[in-house]
Amino acid sequence: MSKENMVLQAFEIAKERYAALGVDVNAALNHLQQLSISLHCWQTDDVVGFETLGNQGGSGIQATGNYPGRARNMQEVKADIEEVITHIAGKHRFNLHAIYGDFGGKTVDRDQILPEHFTGWMEWAKEKGLKIDFNSSSFGHPKSGDLTLANPDKSIRDFWIEHTKRCRAISDAIGKYQDDPCIMNLWIHDGSKDLTVNRYKYRQILEKSLDEIFAAEYKHMKDCIESKLFGIALESYTVGSHDFYLGYGAKRQKIVTLDTGHFHLTESVADKISSLLLFTPEIMLHVSRPVRWDSDHVVTLNEDTIELAREIVRADALNRVHVGLDFFDASINRIGAYVVGVRATQKAFLQAFLEPLAALRRYEDNGQYFERLALLEEAKSLPWAAVWDYFCLKNEVEVGADFIPAVQKYERDVTSKR
Known part of the structure; x- marks a missing residue:
């Protein structure tokens, strides 16, 4: 499987995981695009x-x-x-x-x-x-x-x-x-x-x-x-x-x-x-x-x-x-x-x-502080990195550490000659 297909497949799985918690991944991506x-x-x-x-x-x-x-x-x-x-x-x-x-x-x-x-x-x-x-x-x-x-x-x-x-x-x-x-x-x-x-x-x-x-x-x-x-x-x-x-x-x-x-x-x-x-x-x-x-x-x-x-x-x-x-x-x-x-x-x-903010606020408003803390902790390990890789892919910039060789090349070709 190509790297692009792996990124796309992981993204679809991540979307489902977040959707189950009421998070709209596409909305999150739109916000990030505007940042x-x-x-x-x-x-x-x-x-x-x-x-x-x-x-x-x-x-x-x-x-x-x-x-x-x-x-x-x-x-x-x-x-x-x-x-x-x-x-x-x-x-x-x-x-x-x-x-x-x-x-x-x-x-x-x-x-x-x-x-x-x-x-x-x-x-x-x-x-x-x-x-x-x-x-x-x-x-x-x-x-x-x-x-x-x-x-x-x-x-x-x-x-x-x-x-x-x-x-x-x-x-x-x-x-x-x-x-x-x-x-x-x-x-x-x-x-x-x-x-x-x-x-x-x-x-x-x-x-x-x-x-x-x-x-x-x-x-x-x-x-x-x-x-x-x-x-x-x-x-x-x-x-x-x-x-x-x-x-x-x-x-x-x-x-x-x-x-x-x-x-x-x-x-x-x-x-x-x-x-x-x-x-x-x-x-x-x-x-x-x-x-x-x-x-x-x-x-x-x-x-x-x-x-x-x-x-x-x-x-x-x-x-x-x-x-x-x-x-x-x-x-x-x-x-x-x-x-x-x-x-x-x-x-x-x-x-x-990507934070499941609506659910977290419901817990807090209801005084359900254990549930709030538990969800805050679980959110840390949600597949946000798969969404990040998709964001890079969609914007045609390097996914993961692929930018490192490009920066090294610029150093060889340009900055090392200064």
Whole structure:
């Protein structure tokens, strides 16, 4: 029997198993087909970007590893992403940082960037069927230091306010061009390595900076604000904490970004979904995998990722939650890292779509907690993998581990020659 026939046969059996529990597999597949994941550009080049300012790295950012084949320019980033999307099903998005503009070899400081520096990206994305998201970039700059938007020095603070304002204008231009809102994420590393007695002061300054930045109204972009537990070399205090941005987001009705690597390892990010949905308009997810600290490992199909997807589906919030990836692993093949991370995220959502939720809710509503627990456990071993294989087959991407030789070939032919 051919592999295709085995996949089809297993899928039909899986459909029957799920149907017996009241789960519509075709509906689940349709939901998965519509799930658009924002691929982060910085996995290709270890968060280097294309500036000529002498990017210093640091400022809360650290890519670890020195695997050969890092993208060195815009053409190589595009080629890498084009390769990635041949191995993943569905239509997705592409997430750019401000440091990835097409600056033509000229020195363009961050308070001078314009939409025209991203025209090439817009045209390329349209050609490839991608939508673009955007990020301001406060790290790796001579004026970064420990504080940017929360800096008491007005000249430095104004520089970063102007940068972020321009990022919003660029995002609006991108959204207008692609006829779909561009999601603009704001994350700053601001904090203190050791103890501070000015927590309130810095947060007051940050609030005022944000109010100035968000004063202009745009039609074609959406604002996100992202917290962090700590930054590297800024471990003792983070100005933009989760509490700060949750309060600001609820007050100003901004989208709050939840990065799964930006919380204490024992915290459940999934548990935050239902609370944020009550008080903020939408949620942006940056799906990552922390290992002991925010080390941005490649996303895998672990319980944290599955539970995150389940909470979104259980809340019927797919139209209010944007899903993006955020990892930069320079210790392995970067293309393979992308493919593994995207497919793992899709698998997590597929499991969520296939959950026998109606039956589980009936048990819970009736106080049948043994039955609820038993079905939750049994659902873990239902044949979701057969449905996943069918999804890949239907989308004409590799089934199972068949993408590994293709990624190896790209490395032999392309990245190993850089």
